[in-house]
Amino acid sequence: MKKEKIIFWAATILIFLFEGVMPALTSQTEMAKEGIRHLGYPEYFGVALVVFKVAGSIALVIPKIKGRVKEWVYAGFGFDFIFASISHWAVDGFGGQAIFPLVVFAILAVSYIYYHKLNRNQDYSAL
Template sequence: MKKTKIIYWIFTGLLVALMGIGSIPDILSVPDAVALFEHLGYPSYLLPFLGVAKLLGIVAILVPGFPRVKEWAYAGFTFDLTGAMYSSISVGDPASSWLFFIIGYILIAGSYIYHHKKSNSASVSHDDSLST
């Protein structure tokens, strides 16, 4: 159980850092973020919306309980990353830029998988304590 929690928090901490670092420039509509959005063909007014959505996803993943909200947060991060990767491919960005997306997918998957392992082992240990 302890190993599972440690691995969960490593993946989740890195995922939160990745999404958190990405959300701040979006919320503030920093010129580099606006330029990237223009390069991808999106209107800059979407930037603050996506930034706030990322922050809400971070909160949903970090706050204990609310399993359905956590599922939606993981799905939202996956949709965000998939949309960004598809957009990058569509505008002809080089394959070397995909590394960021692959790392993001690994962090989302690791956090998600270990969240469920942690939850399942906690419910099993809780069930065992009730039966004794």
């Protein structure tokens, strides 16, 4: 159980840092704005994306938030990473920019799997 908690929190904290802290601190930089423009998206899309990323990452690290809300957060991040990879691949071709979102997607998958392992163990311990 302790190993499962460590794996869950390590993966979840990485997602929190990549999707919550980094966008919150860097979203208004010229480099971030140029990145959104480079992919062909309007600037307001970048703002909306940051709001949802920060809210979602906070929801992931708050233990009291469970059930459907947590499932939607995981799904939203999953879509975000997949579409980020597709966007970079379509604009820049296959390379590091297209692969990195899939690496973060794998970290998200680890967090999701261990979230369910921990909840399943808690459900059985309550019986």
